[in-house]
Amino acid sequence: MAFADRDQYIADSDFVDVPTLAMLDKQYLTKRSALINEKRDMGKATAGIIGRKEYAANVSIAQPNTSHLSIVDKEGNAISMTTSIEMGFGSTVMVGGFLLNNQLTDFSLAPKVNGKLVANRVEANKRPRSSMTPVIVMKDDELFAVLGSPGGSRIINYVGYALLGLLEFEMDLDDVVNGPRFSNRNGYTTLEKDSILAQYKTQLEQMGHTIRLSELTSGIHAIIKTKDGWKGAADPRREGTAKGL
Incomplete structure (x- = not known):
């Protein structure tokens, strides 16, 4: 809805x-x-x-060429940035060494x-x-979490689930980032292929869902503040990684 x-x-x-x-x-x-x-x-x-x-x-339509990064520096400054060229090679126009995006397709x-x-x-x-959803979460007037994801219009699902996991269910960050994905954008329901969710295909079909098993392009990059300091995690479905200095 x-x-x-x-x-x-x-x-x-x-x-x-x-x-x-x-x-x-x-x-x-x-x-x-x-x-x-x-x-x-x-x-x-x-x-x-x-x-x-x-x-x-x-x-x-949804295009697959989006990236996200989350950063917190030693001074506590933070950025959550989602960037998209929209199509491979964007608009195919290069200016000053940069390819211009093709957000016209949005x-x-x-x-x-x-x-x-x-x-x-x-x-x-x-x-x-745009469906890009970079998020910075404040808790008690202090920085608590920085997160976002690529993934076309499913970004909304991925970031929404991550926020629910962190804020409502107080899940561990690694579990939030690594966990199985599902998505419904007001049509068919997609269950992540080869994940634990795939076993619910028949049960959901009996409830009226049209089910597709597919790889999902989640790419959550997140940093949260814990009692032991900052913790980062990068979605294993993509090429990202988490590092601290």
Whole structure:
């Protein structure tokens, strides 16, 4: 349902009246969550009605060429940076030794759907919508965690699960970063191939899920503050590593 609302309403706020507060309103979220059936997959969710001009849903593709890094220096300064060239070789244009990205593909592939405008359509001087989710977490007014991930629109899932694991379930950082992944972007449910989750394929299909077993491009890079100092971890699915000086 969150992905349904995202596809319907999220775009450059300089061009579109994005109903951020309305989407986070507790009454709205309670109403939406009441639609969840724990025993049966709902199939494709529709966006909620948020008292504004209705747009058509975004039409998009996901490209695999994104990176993330998390850094904390000895002075306690921190950066969480996700960077994307979007396609291999980006826009294929090089300037000053750097390839320019092709974030144009983060716009909707169609400006209209069934006669309705798409909020995230291409327009001059408009910023494309992005799923990049670099996060810095403060705890008791002090730096607690720095994290993020590459992974296209599944970045939202990966970072969301990491935050839930660290903040709600107080899991060990290595378990959060190394753990099996699953994803549903308002369509089929993907279970990470060759992980412990694959054994739930039949059970979930019986609940109505359309299941795909696939490798997932999670790349969580995270640093958290522990009682013994800083601890870092890098997702083994990618080429990253964690180092401290």
